[in-house]
Amino acid sequence: MNPNNPILKHHISSQFNEDLVDVNTKFMTMGGLVEQQVANAIHALLDTNANLAIDVQFQDNTVNQFERDIDEALTLILAxxxxxxxxxxxxxxMSKANTDLERIGDEAAKIARIAQTLCEEGESPRGYMETRHIGNQVRVMIHDSLDAFARVDAEQALKVLLADADIDREYQSATRTLMTYMIEDPKHISRVINVMWVLRALERIGDHARNIAEQVIYMAKGLDVRHTSVEEIEIKVQQSNTPR
Amino acid sequence: MNPNNPILKHHISSQFNEDLVDVNTKFMTMGGLVEQQVANAIHALLDTNANLAIDVQFQDNTVNQFERDIDEALTLILAxxxxxxxxxxxxxxMSKANTDLERIGDEAAKIARIAQTLCEEGESPRGYMETRHIGNQVRVMIHDSLDAFARVDAEQALKVLLADADIDREYQSATRTLMTYMIEDPKHISRVINVMWVLRALERIGDHARNIAEQVIYMAKGLDVRHTSVEEIEIKVQQSNTPR
Structure with missing residues (x-):
């Protein structure tokens, strides 16, 4: 049980509390696994480690099973x-964030599949520097959004939203660079396109981490901040901190 | 109120029934809007209609507002x-399918954004035949998944799952064709890549329609069929129809 989570301490019914603690533990375990899957997929690509790439694809089944288990536990709690x-x-x-975690797992498996293809073809293509850089940022985002979820911390969730805006910019710039490589050297087009898919997957992972962060703000503050600019969200969160 | 929906007829509490009917109507209205958004985005691209492309991007706000309203209504029903x-x-x-509908709206807006860019550049690029073809299939999938949802019809949901497997195959083949165009004619790489993003968006829309169909099976049968092969799902649904 997480001593920092304010939701998990205040129940009179001990059975209810136990149910919430259980599903919360499952969710955090799944989060840790998904974080590791993303890290491994990026390593598999950058270190041309085909075995690791295969392992990530295999482990996606475990992520999927977590998704089902968590949704089942949540339905029982509701009922x-x-x-x-x-x-x-x-x-x-948690029900919404569960879907996002599973999708992050899917994107990690996609990256691993591409890594496996690129390993088999040998010779490392262009765009790896960009991949490493955006990959690191995205890993931090996943970690921070899960940490914010565990501590029901809206302020930290806000930081994740700000980081996502950065990643979107860097993704655009990396895509332009890769486009230039292709035009300069058309015979490697298919390899560079594969790297482009990896960057796209990383950008999607950033979006899912942002979704999780938005759910943290909803959980902590009761505010639905989807489709809202980060500036507006900051103001709303601050207002909700001020006693009225 | 939908006379074909078996869930919306059996409540003793009339207020409860009214709440369910209301949110169901909202969901179906959102579904119709999203379907139209996808159709318009594809038309904007294929007929180089920049105004329509701008309109689709603008209408995405309405889709987003539906998502928020539906989730709020569902939370009130739960509470x-x-x-x-x-x-x-x-x-x-409905809570899960609501997310998928909103994401379909996002993908339609993405297609519209690309359509706008391609309109401004003039001259229609390669890959439009594939786009039209996959676009039509995807539109049928959205329509059928929403129809299955409205009638709580697991059998029709199954057909959507089968259609998604088709689209994945055609997407792979279209991607290979586009890759060949790029290698043959590198000076149009950036235009062809834009068409590739459109195909990718259509393939993602197909995935979201499949997710909605999976939720229909869950709603109708209580079976969680995510991450399960279509063959296995068919057997499970048939077994659940047989009285034991």
Missing amino acids: RRHPAAIDLRMVIA | RRHPAAIDLRMVIA
């Missing part, structure tokens, strides 16, 4: 415990 | 009505 207020928000936020 | 059994499954399925 039996009728959570209200912040408990209900936690269940809803 | 006030404590739905059980098939009612609870409907609420959960």
Whole structure:
């Protein structure tokens, strides 16, 4: 049980509390696994490690099983415990974030599949520097969004939203660079396109981490901040901190 | 109110029934809008209609607002009505499918953005035949998955899952064709890559329609068929139809 999570301490019914703690532990374990999958997929690509690439694709089944288990546990909590207020928000936020974690796992498996292809072809193509750089940023985003979820920390979630805007910019710039490589050296087009798919997958992972961060803000503050600019979200979160 | 939806007829509490009917109507209206957005985005691209492309991007705000409204309505139903059994499954399925509809809207807006760029550049590039073909298939998938949702029809949902496997194959083949165009004619690389992004968006839309179909099976049968092969799903659905 996480001593920093304010939601998991206040229940009178011990069975209800136990159910919430259990599903929360599962969610955090899945989060750790998904984080590792992304790290391994990037390593497999950059170090041309085909075995690691195969392992990541295989482990995606475990991620999928976590998704099913967590949704089942959440449905049981809704059916039996009728959570209200912040408990209900936690269940809803976890249900949404669960989908995002599974999708991050899918993107990691996609990167691993491409890594495997590129390993077999040998010779490392252009665009790896960009991949390493954006890959590192995205890993930090996943870590921070999960940490914010564990501590129900809206301020840290805000930082994740800011980081996502950075990644979108760097992704655009990296895509332009790769386009130049292709035009200069058309015979390596298919290899460079593969690297482009990897960058796209990393950008999508950043989006999913942002979605998780938005769910943290919903859970902590009851604010639905989807489709809202980061500036507006900052103001809303600050207002909700000020006692009225 | 939809007379074909078996869930919306059996409640003793008229207020509960009204809440479910209301959110169901909202969901179906959003579905119709999203379907139209995809159709318009494809038309904007193929008929080089820049105004339509701009309109689709603008309308994405309406889709986003629907997503927020539906999730809010579902949360209120959970908090006030404590739905059980098939009612609870409907609420959960709609919450998940709501996310997928919004993402389909995002992909339509992405296609429209690319359409706008390609309109401004003039001259229609290669790969439009493939786009038209896959675009039509994807539109049918969205329509059928929403229809299956409206009628809580697991059999029709199964057909959507089968259609998605087709689209994945055609997407792979179209991507290979585009790759050949690029290698043959490197000076149009950036235009062809834009068409590739469109195909990718269409393939993602197909995935989201499949997710909605999976939620229909969950709602109708209580079976979680995510990450399961279509053959296995067919058997499971048939078994659930046979009285034991």
